[in-house]
Amino acid sequence: MAPQRNTGAGAEAELPEYAGHYRLESCLGSGGMGVVHLARSTSGMKLAVKVVHAEFARDPEFRGRFRQEVGAARRVSGAFTAPVVDADPEADRPWMATLFIPGPTLAQQVKRNGPMAPAQLRRLMAGLAEALRDIHRVGVVHRDLKPSNVLLAEDGPKVIDFGISRPKDSELRTETGKLIGTPPFMAPEQFRRPREVGPAADIFALGSVMVHAATGRGPFDSDSPYVVAYQVVHDEPDLAGVPEELAPLVVRCLAKEPEDRPTPDELMRELRSVAASYDTQVFIPAQRTGETPRPPSRAEEPRRRSGRRLGKRTVLGAGALGLAVIGALVLARSPGGDGGAPQNTAPRTTSAAWSAWEATLASKKNAPQCSYGAGRLLCSQPGVVFALDPADGHLLWRHAVAEAPVSGPPVLSGGLVQPSSGQVGRLEALDPASGKARWQRNMPAYVGLESTGGMLLLTGADGTVTGVDSASGDTRWSHRIPGHKAPYFAAFTGDPLAYATSTLDDGAGTRVTAVDPDTGEVRWDARLEGALKPLGTVGGSVVFMSLDEVYGDAKAVVRYNPDSGTSRRVPLKVPLQQAHGAVRGNLVHLMGTGGSLVTVDLKARKQLWSLETGVVRVSTPVADGRYVYVTTPDGRLLAVDARHGRLVGQTPSRLGSDADRVPAALPRPVIVEDRVYATAPHGTVFAVNGRDPSAW
Structure with a gap:
């Protein structure tokens, strides 16, 4: 994601130069709830710092949600996410710093280069299944997995933005009449019974993300979020263009009932048997070897499909509060502190008897x-x-x-x-x-x-x-x-x-x-x-x-x-x-x-x-x-x-x-x-x- 200078008006043009100890340098992305900045730690380490808009910082409910977002992101190991390195939910302008991970989002990749090839799709699906396993096993449900929240890093996909995620044991629940998410990637139960959303909703979203990666559109598509919501609950998904070897797995992910969907472990087992050529090498960007990777030729890409996409998180229901997507890619303070500081060493001498x-x-x-x-x-x-x-x-x-x-x-x-x-x-x-x-x-x-x-x-x-x-x-x-x-x-x-x-x-x-x-x-x-x-x-x-x-x-x-x-x-x-x-x-x-x-x-x-x-x-x-x-x-x-x-x-x-x-x-x-x-x-x-x- 290329840094862009913040040129917005109003409050965003007056954002502080620092969040905690971190210097904010440029804008990586902006949404309804805040702005993500490229930042630097004291040692010069690159971070992504999410700063909440001033108007929402005054909202006690939003502060509770932001604390929940920080807690959810911290519970995940960081192997398949952007690790949280620092945060202050109690600041005048709450902020969270995560490790900056270079690479495009899946949405950017598909928009620039068209649908992915079958081998890339298999690796993407396996990587997302691993990420969801990592997220779910610490009791967190993401609830907004979509192409703009999947970062294609060198070592595989990273799932970002836990803005509306929820630990299973959280006391904070979605209120009646507030359906928060992105309709083309929401599961039926998120519309029908949002208070009971569990890990299977993320599997449904994974299926929708795979359709987007394979075709450039979602399995349910309309200009109206209300029509999309109806399609998600009642209609069969459109899987035209999804490779034959992956289509059965995607269909299972898009099952209307949560209990009919596979778990992340089941997905990974089945993916290993989909093709003998399945491997776990990184896919986007290409592994860095000092050479500039060659972009795929038109002959190597599947035919692009036209279609309209709903790219914004939408709230359905009167007076609903939507949490906008801001991809947090980062590390605040350098792990272990300032790499330029003196080493903590002392001259070696002969020590007496000593125990650990x-x-x-x-x-x-x-x-x-x-x-x-x-x-x-x-x-x-x-x-x-x-x-x-x-x-x-x-x-x-x-x-x-x-x-x-x-x-x-x-x-x-x-x-x-x-x-x-x-x-x-x-x-x-x-x-x-x-x-x-x-x-x-x-x-x-x-x-x-x-x-x-x-x-x-x-x-x-x-x-x-x-x-x-x-x-x-x-x-x-x-x-x-x-x-x-x-x-x-x-x-x-x-x-x-x-x-x-x-x-x-x-x-x-x-x-x-x-x-x-x-x-x-x-x-x-x-x-x-x-x-x-x-x-x-x-x-x-x-x-x-x-x-x-x-x-x-x-x-x-x-x-x-x-x-x-x-x-x-x-x-x-x-x-x-x-x-x-x-x-x-x-x-x-x-x-x-x-x-x-x-x-x-x-x-x-x-x-x-x-x-x-x-x-x-x-x-x-x-x-x-x-x-x-x-x-x-x-x-x-x-x-x-x-x-x-x-x-x-x-x-x-x-x-x-x-x-x-x-x-x-x-x-x-x-x-x-x-x-x-x-x-x-x-x-x-x-x-x-x-x-x-x-x-x-």
């Missing part, structure tokens, strides 16, 4: 974000900062903070603990021994915060950067950085400089400015080719990911030497979606959404290895020279051999009683000596011996 441990000390609904400093594990959750003894995990102290989104783990700067708690407009620093506040300051609202050395760098909404002494809380300097409207900073362990990056106005390059955090003075400034994201430093050079300007996929690693002004580029064999990474010596470790872990050797100037982890969302990797560590949404810690790319160990999953929850962020592991510390979605902090991951 596990502790749950604060909220059981969020994975703590932790770092190491002053001989302590320093951790944050919404509303609390706490310190643990790294030897046995017992609680040393805890300190209450405002209940606000956690933008990152606490860090030790200037000898004090900086909570990084997301308290916009307020700073405080804590004694690492007791957790008591050493100083507190009210600051102008800021949208970016980076800690480096003994300084805190705050970026204001107007682009002004303020340097605050971490030890005293005193302001050292405050001014704009030349050439940057609203710079985001990255700082790295052992490097005395901080790096501000901004995309050039022509979109073809990146301006990088190295700043002395103590004074705010510019040490060097460069305009580099391509969209770049800083990952770390090595030997006086800065290492970047080079990103695709359209989709944001990582396509290369770039090493820039500011002394000589030269760059060395190492291309990746296959681009990585929504990648984040870390630098350890001459090795760069990149993790992409979809589970691809790649390591690049800067010295040898080549991609060293690639490993498919099989996990859709994984944290930013950290490494100690021997192993690369990442955490997963189900609370596992994975260890991979850093030189050869082999999975050498993993811990058991830690989901607890909230197994249906989707964590908003996946905190990075922390390496201290020969120990590895990680966190799980149900609030656990645990420690394992990093010397022998195979024994986990």
